[in-house]
Amino acid sequence: MTHLRTAAREPVAAVEGLRVEVGGRVVLDGVDLSLRPGRITALTGGSGSGKTTTGLALLGEYPPGARVTGRVRVPDGLIGYVPQHPAAALNPARRIGALLLDIARDRVRHLPRPGRRVAARQRVLDALARVRLPADGRLLRRFPHQLSGGQQQRVVLAQVLLLGARAVVADEPTTGQDPLTKRGIVDLLGELARQGIAVLLLSHDADVVRALADDVVVLRDGRVRDAAPADAPARAPLGGAGREGAVLDVRALVARHGRTPVLDRVSLTVHAGECLAVVGRSGSGKTTLARCVAGLHPRHDGDALLGGEPLPAGLRDRTRSQVAGVQYVFQDAKAAFDEYRPVLDQVARTAVRLRGAAPAGARREALALLGALGLPEAKAVRLPAHLSGGELQRAALARAVLARPRVLVCDEITSGLDPRSRDAVLGLLGGLLRSGRTDALVLITHDLGTAARADRIAVMDRGRIVEAGPSKRVLGAPEHPCTKGLVAADRWFAAARGSGR
Numbered sequence: 001m002t003h004l005r006t007a008a009r010e011p012v013a014a015v016e017g018l019r020v021e022v023g024g025r026v027v028l029d030g031v032d033l034s035l036r037p038g039r040i041t042a043l044t045g046g047s048g049s050g051k052t053t054t055g056l057a058l059l060g061e062y063p064p065g066a067r068v069t070g071r072v073r074v075p076d077g078l079i080g081y082v083p084q085h086p087a088a089a090l091n092p093a094r095r096i097g098a099l100l101l102d103i104a105r106d107r108v109r110h111l112p113r114p115g116r117r118v119a120a121r122q123r124v125l126d127a128l129a130r131v132r133l134p135a136d137g138r139l140l141r142r143f144p145h146q147l148s149g150g151q152q153q154r155v156v157l158a159q160v161l162l163l164g165a166r167a168v169v170a171d172e173p174t175t176g177q178d179p180l181t182k183r184g185i186v187d188l189l190g191e192l193a194r195q196g197i198a199v200l201l202l203s204h205d206a207d208v209v210r211a212l213a214d215d216v217v218v219l220r221d222g223r224v225r226d227a228a229p230a231d232a233p234a235r236a237p238l239g240g241a242g243r244e245g246a247v248l249d250v251r252a253l254v255a256r257h258g259r260t261p262v263l264d265r266v267s268l269t270v271h272a273g274e275c276l277a278v279v280g281r282s283g284s285g286k287t288t289l290a291r292c293v294a295g296l297h298p299r300h301d302g303d304a305l306l307g308g309e310p311l312p313a314g315l316r317d318r319t320r321s322q323v324a325g326v327q328y329v330f331q332d333a334k335a336a337f338d339e340y341r342p343v344l345d346q347v348a349r350t351a352v353r354l355r356g357a358a359p360a361g362a363r364r365e366a367l368a369l370l371g372a373l374g375l376p377e378a379k380a381v382r383l384p385a386h387l388s389g390g391e392l393q394r395a396a397l398a399r400a401v402l403a404r405p406r407v408l409v410c411d412e413i414t415s416g417l418d419p420r421s422r423d424a425v426l427g428l429l430g431g432l433l434r435s436g437r438t439d440a441l442v443l444i445t446h447d448l449g450t451a452a453r454a455d456r457i458a459v460m461d462r463g464r465i466v467e468a469g470p471s472k473r474v475l476g477a478p479e480h481p482c483t484k485g486l487v488a489a490d491r492w493f494a495a496a497r498g499s500g501r
Contacts, residue, residue: 011036012167012198013058013079018070020053020222022063022386027053028222030070035167035198040189042201042209045219046418047390048379051202052084054219055169058200064385080160084172084202084389085332086152089159090144096155097140100124103162127158130191132184138260146257149331149412150177150282150446157188167198172389174208175415178281178446179489186211204418207493238430238441239275239455246308247272247440248293248326248407253302255288262288263300264463270407275433275441277451277471279486280460286444287331289460290409293442294328306406324354327405331412331444333392337384343395344370344380351402362402369398374424390417394425404437411444426450448475448490459483 014034020027028050035041035058043051056062057072059081083089091099104120104127111119128135131154144152153173160168170189174182189199189212203209209216218225248270255263263285270276278286291297293304298314305311306325312318330336337346344366351362370380373394375387384392393413400408410429414422430453432438443454451457457474459467461482467474478484 010075011073013074014072015054015057016071016073018054018057018072019068020050020057020062021067022065026222027063027066028057031219031222031224033200033217035200037166037196037198038193039214040193040199040201040212041215041217042203042213043217043219044202044204044206044209045225046204047394047421048388049219050222051219052171052388053222055081055171055200055202058167058169078163078165078167080163080165080168082153082156082160082168082170082173084175085334086149086156087144087332087335089156090152092144094143095140096142096144096147097124099155100127100140100158100162103159107162107164123162124158127161130161131155131157131188132181133158142257142260146260148283148287150181153177154181154185154282157185165197167200168192169200169202171202172204172415173201174203174205175412178279179448179486179493181282182208182446183489183492206419211493237275237455238426238443238453239273239433245272246270247274247306248442249303249305249308250289250293251303251305253289253292253300253304255285255292255297255300257288262463263292265302266460266463266465268458268465268468270440270442272439273433274456275430275443275454277443277445277454277457278460279445279448279451279457280482281486282446284460285463286460287411290328290411290442290444293407294326294409295323296328320354324403325406327400327403327408329393329396329400329408329410329413331415333396333413334384334389336396337392339384341383342381343375343384343387343392344377347380347395347399347402350399354403366398366402369401370395372428373398374421390421393417394421397425397428401432401437406439407442408432408438408440409442409444412446414445414447414450422450426453448486451475459486 011034016032018028018031031054043054045051058079062068101120101124104123108116108119125135133139133154173185186208193199201212246269250268253263253266266289280286288297292300295315295318300313303310311322348362348366351357351365352359367377375391375394397413414425429441433441445451452471452475454471457471458465459482467480467483475487478487
């Protein structure tokens with residue numbers, strides 16, 4: 001990809017010899033980095049390598065109690081930030097239209113008063129179009145929690161565009177995105193660079209880095225390292241062929257966000273020993289379906305049966321056994337943890353609360369499972385703020401597994417992980433299913449490589465399942481236009497990978 005080449009121009013921002021210590025632990029050690037107009041710099045590395053800490057340093061933000069040395073230079077001009085968990089950047093009490101119009105109004109104050117309202121609205125519509133969101137009244141009337149994770153992320157990008165930022169720090173912007181939306185974000189960030197905006201891309205997605213970056217900086221344990229080829233991930237299937245008997249049976253599920261329909265008579269069955277992947281574009285209804293099954297979206301019609309027994313629609317109406325029976329792992333793991341309690345305590349509490357385990361035994365079990373997921377005790381005893389997004393996702397998975405669920409529903413849980421960690425988590429999930437520690441697995445995912453390892457795939461579009469079948473058939477010979485589009489976009493990234501872009 002060709003950007004506006006401006007290597008000779010002064011940096012928009014830079015860090016020099018940046019060192020950050022938190023509680024005696026070195027998070028960053030001597031990091032140098034500069035952002036130049038019109039160039040995309042990718043900062044890559046595994047979960048916990050220091051990518052987000054570096055990005056936030058450019059905004060003058062550091063972890064609580066951090067000791068900082070080195071220099072951060074930010075000349076005049078705004079730096080925008082797109083966080084890994086976009087909901088954290090959106091006011092949950094305000095509608096999307098109000099959030100965007102507030103920014104747009106500030107940008108048109110120089111205009112005569114009679115024309116400001118029209119000009120502000122036009123800026124909002126233009127920003128929505130650039131991030132590929134529908135500029136209709138329905139979306140503008142929604143609250144942030146009524147949007148999918150991908151839609152929330154694009155709203156934050158629209159805010160950054162409205163602010164007129166000279167530089168943008170994009171923290172895992174393609175995390176949790178379907179291939180079509182991911183390609184759209186690649187195009188969008190490329191367009192920002194062509195307009196002379198400096199972009200710092202924090203990402204472990206090698207395909208996105210390869211397609212976008214002018215410069216690549218690799219972090220490992222808080223230090224800048226030379227790039228190293230990623231290990232080829234294992235492609236072992238997650239489930240078996242499936243056994244007789246439906247563990248989860250969803251029948252004619254209908255759900256809305258306010259007056260907006262989200263699910264339209266969705267039905268599916270997951271058998272014992274089976275892994276079902278649910279894929280589709282952002283906003284297609286995947287997460288709402290998962291939340292209905294888990295009792296987190298109680299205002300719906302239709303039925304969900306666990307082992308043939310109807311589940312109450314709301315979590316509060318379910319028995320302890322039913323709550324344990326369907327466990328949900330959130331896409332935004334950070335929001336799922338109490339920020340004031342150590343992660344280990346919160347993980348172990350699941351076994352105590354839902355299984356009646358003794359506290360000491362629950363703690364040992366939690367430590368063993370967290371260790372298998374790459375989180376040693378030294379990290380597990382910390383508060384959530386001191387773990388990376390990827391580390392918190394692994395902790396959230398451990399917490400759910402300790403309930404020993406019959407159905408484990410995972411909503412984009414590998415999207416914030418580097419390739420090695422992602423493969424480790426998927427390997428653990430496959431082991432849980434094959435060993436019988438959970439009866440069935442439902443993966444909500446945008447990653448078609450992950451979906452390919454499921455037994456079956458269900459494709460959602462506009463609140464309906466439009467195609468379903470064995471994973472090899474759905475991905476190898478897609479029939480519905482939505483599936484064909486997703487597969488084609490995924491192959492575009494594969495082609496970019498093969499060409500060495």
